[in-house]
Each structure stands twice: as structure tokens, then as C-alpha cells.
Amino acid sequence: MSSAFLKNETADAPVVIPARAPLPPGTPNYVTPHGLVLLRSELTDLETKRAHLQATEVDDENERSRRLAWLNGSIANLNQRISSARVVDAQEQDRIRFGATVGLRIQTGKLAGTERQFTIVGVDQANATQGLIAFTAPLAKTLQGKRIGETVMVPSLQGKEQMEVISIRYGIA
Numbered sequence: 001m002s003s004a005f006l007k008n009e010t011a012d013a014p015v016v017i018p019a020r021a022p023l024p025p026g027t028p029n030y031v032t033p034h035g036l037v038l039l040r041s042e043l044t045d046l047e048t049k050r051a052h053l054q055a056t057e058v059d060d061e062n063e064r065s066r067r068l069a070w071l072n073g074s075i076a077n078l079n080q081r082i083s084s085a086r087v088v089d090a091q092e093q094d095r096i097r098f099g100a101t102v103g104l105r106i107q108t109g110k111l112a113g114t115e116r117q118f119t120i121v122g123v124d125q126a127n128a129t130q131g132l133i134a135f136t137a138p139l140a141k142t143l144q145g146k147r148i149g150e151t152v153m154v155p156s157l158q159g160k161e162q163m164e165v166i167s168i169r170y171g172i173a
Helices: 033-055 061-083 138-143
Strands: 029-031 085-087 101-106 115-121 132-134 151-156 159-169
Touching: 029 033, 033 061, 033 085, 061 085, 115 138, 115 159, 132 138, 138 151
Parallel strands: 029 085, 115 132
Antiparallel strands: 101 115, 101 159, 151 159
16 A cells, blocks of 8 residues: 555655646646636645744644645745746637637537537646646647537547537636
């Protein structure tokens, strides 16, 4: 079992800082304007937690040191991600690009006629359950450059589904 699930960590065990969502090598860190706001808000939250922990008296100095190390590492990772961020504002509104919210209608299979909506965002903002997909995801790559009325073949659990682009909007994410 991973030590991440055990409460009895030793004081000398290394502090594990979770990695940020990966970017393929050489890929710029594109973010939406809202995505940058979210990253900065996350940074403020971590810095507030660090300041609170530094100001709080604790019984276990080793635990404080471990938490501070985790917070400092997380803040460093986040600062690096923010400093590398390239904010992308939509310029070409009639094609699917980064930042687009795309409406799709499934044209084949059991779900024919069903509509889906996705927004193409940066890797740190991506959350599939909220319909936010990273620009590095296969679906986003398939949709890039398409216009309303065009169809795309999208991999699904049932195989490949044909979908039609029914709407493109910008400025939502």
C-alpha cells in the first residue's frame, strides 16, 4: 500500500508534492483569462494557508515542517505554471479555437440526437465532469479549426461517433 494512504508517516519520510497537470514537451501553457484568475486564486489560497500555519502554535514541529514543505513546493509549482501562462483571447469567432465553448450533436449510434457541450481550456482548468477539456485532449485536437455545420468522428465507448458542430461561443470559460 502506498504511504500516501497511511497516517503513520515517519518524520524523515520525503514530502510528496503532487504534480500539476502535464503539458506535452514544447507545448505552451495556454490559459483562458478566467483560467489565469483561477490559478492566481489558488496561489492566494495556498499562501494564506502557509501564513496561517506559520503563525499558529503547534505541538508537533515536525508536522508543521512537513506541511510547510508541502505548501512551499505547491506554491513553487504553481508560480512556475503562472509565470509560463500564455493568456489566449478568442480572435477568430467562426472557428473552434482555444477558449471556445462548442455545442455538438451526436449523429450516429444509440445516442443520436443527443447534444453535448464542451469548452476548450488550459490543462490546469480542465475538468471533464464540468465539460472543460484541455486543449491537449484528443477531442479538442479533433475539433480545432472546425466551423458550425462540420462533422467530426470522435472516439467513444461505443467506438467512433459522428458529431456535428452546432454552436461555437467564446468568452465563457
